[in-house]
Amino acid sequence: METDLILTDRREGYRVITLNRPDRLNSFNEAMHAALMAALLDAEADTDCRALIITGAGRGFCAGQDLSDRVFSPGQAPDLSSTLERLYNPLVRKLRELQMPVVCAVNGVAAGAGANIALACDIVLAARSAKFIQAFAKLGLVPDSGGTWFLPRLVGSARARALALLAELVAAEQAEAWGMIWKAVDDASLMDEAHRLAAHFATQPTIGLGLIKQALDASQTNDLSQQLDLERDLQGRAGRTPDYMEGVMAFFEKRQPKFTGKA
Known part of the structure; x- marks a missing residue:
């Protein structure tokens, strides 16, 4: 049985929330969805918490949906609409409606819904080794978790279409150059920069x-x-x-x- 799927580190004025399934590149199953939402709601209710950092444990930020969590019988069509309505859409809405800055520190790959959950945050920092990929086309799916909304607004229509249709990797420095993220930083400096921003926000109005x-x-x-x-x-x-x-x-x-x- 999995435990501690989400880690919360309380700092002075802010919290660090870590996706913690490193053996699965922090891909989402239903239990991790529930744990992350609970962590966000708990932070939201804490009047002493004035900023959040969201990051991933291990060598990746988040590989999106854990496909092994979607086991279905041959000939059975899964209801992916239900998955989005119950899990991913509420998560993205919650990230956007939090009345505090949310800093995402992308360490390694951010794929599929993992990429779009990162883009739902207010300020996205990425290690120079990090990569973003809209992997949905490789599975015959549509970018979800806000991907078709965030991408055109961040990188423009032409790039959004190419990224969604080709499912090509975007390196952190390219993501910064395109305006997809705020900044690419050296791998060793990623969390220091994230903490610097969160500590700043913890002193602001x-x-x-x-x-x-x-x-x-x-x-x-x-x-x-x-x-x-x-x-x-x-x-x-x-x-x-x-x-x-x-x-x-x-x-x-x-x-x-x-x-x-x-x-």
Whole structure:
């Protein structure tokens, strides 16, 4: 029986969540889905947690779906729609709606749903040895877990189509050059950089950062007038937070602000 499929390391102001099936390249089975969602919900409920790092144990980030978890009888057609509706779609939605920054540290391969779960995070760092692949076409499937939404917005239509149809590997430095991820870093520096970002976010105005995430996501479908209205409404909420007042006072007093991230 598998245990500790997800590891949680609590740091000051943030948490590190590690996918922990290294013998299977951290591919997803139902138990790991449940454990990851529980870890995300627990972090979300912790008012002292103001940022997350998500990474993988061993030599890979996540190889997507564990195909051995989808055993079915000859002639039986699996219901992959149900798998997405129950497991992957709620996971991607939760990652996007978390009101704190989520840093993904991609160590090694990120394939299929594993690649798209990484892209669902706010800031993606990748070791220079890491690779991304939309492996779905090799199995006659459609990119899921948000792949057909994230890719065109990150790399453009032409590259998204080629990546989805050809299922070719993209090295970390190429992913950075294309704007698929934030930054490629030396393998030995990956977690140090991830911790540096998370520790920074743990000192920042968390509510305001969450509102920034909302605004950026909404801009993908809003027209300009709708986005201006949303900015107005979100700015009104941000301006009523204690962190805004602290930021203003710190500016005038020429000191570093002490944000609490609290409402």
